[in-house]
Amino acid sequence: MMRHRPGTAVLAKGRRRAEAILDAATALLIEEGHAGLSTRKVAARAGVRPGHLQYYFPAKQDVVRALLERYLARATDDLTAQPASDSSSASASRLETIIDAILVAQRSAEGARFFWELWALAARDPAVAEAMQAFYRSYWRRIVGALLETAPALGRPRAERRAALLVALLEGLTLFRSRGGTRELPLPLLERELRSLVRSLATTLD
Amino acid sequence: MMRHRPGTAVLAKGRRRAEAILDAATALLIEEGHAGLSTRKVAARAGVRPGHLQYYFPAKQDVVRALLERYLARATDDLTAQPASDSSSASASRLETIIDAILVAQRSAEGARFFWELWALAARDPAVAEAMQAFYRSYWRRIVGALLETAPALGRPRAERRAALLVALLEGLTLFRSRGGTRELPLPLLERELRSLVRSLATTLD
């Protein structure tokens, strides 16, 4: 018997349930990691019987993908609808604003851990890997744009390379953040250093 | 009945078997990822019955830890016994030599993938996490030293912060390397950009 698409409950109640399931899966992913993410635990946490989960998401993969899509869509929205909150400091370049936003998002251990687990999931699910890649590509493009805006003299190719390094750097920081990596170095100092590095990336012509 | 320590077979044959088991586990980790790493598969690959694996490594954890220890010990040796191969170009600073060594190690998809899986394992095994941390700390210290050697004027605190950024950056690159992350940017160009960034990190005083 053909049923409607995964995660697309049609009635209000169903939509709420589907959301609750994704919430549960997200929380579980953060708390227990990808290894602890089982359909049965997700179901239990969402207040649903094991078998019923398949009604909303036919396979475990579908839960993960829906979860990722929802999260990335929100993250993209957040970055796109850059609030005017810091229009106060007109001195901050768009580049700095973007970096700040990312750093803030990373600051919570939750966020860092979540992203970390997504990477791990991507290793086993091509669809997840693709979604992650698409996300990073757009994120990278945004940085390229901001770099060029700040320092047009860089030229696009160089700006692209530097943006890639920046993305790797920010991602690498997540890695050390999600565990106790660089405990001996206070993060605020590290972040200041990072900002100054960003400034130099945006000005030095080599 | 008390038996000798995990992985410490006393006779030559036993030691060879233990090594074979770690080899099998390493290969499996690279090929199938941490999710595919099961004691039964490791045993099969090493030519050993499932139950017999426990004779060498009482628990799965012990395999992983032994595997990590062996690998990190080798990696540390490699970095420490810096071959005189590049004493030819006396112009290359120690810093550049280290960075090169790391980049080369990362270059193989295998190496990148392996390290990547180690991180994933660390998320679930505190002992692994600790070993990884120790490894990165020593790696970081080495970069701090090299930075200070190249540019003493930096001062230790700043050198430490910059070294941390460098480690994060290199690690972040691994992340993108192990999957098709930055396919549109040719790696050689990226690496050149990285080297020039390193140079500027080692000279700019702010």
Next chain:
DNA sequence: TGTACATCAGTGAACGCGCGTTCACTGATGTAC
């Protein structure tokens, strides 16, 4: 050099567990007339 014995290496069957998923079924909610 040969025998006795301890230790090491390896076997084969079985355990209990959590997992992802299926299936036939029931109850609840909306919709058409």
Next chain:
DNA sequence: TGTACATCAGTGAACGCGCGTTCACTGATGTAC
């Protein structure tokens, strides 16, 4: 406003699977005398 029916939401039991690990046991190899 009431009834008939389709669709949506939810239940409960069961499936087969691979897993990590245990256990009683046998065979191989080294060591002491």
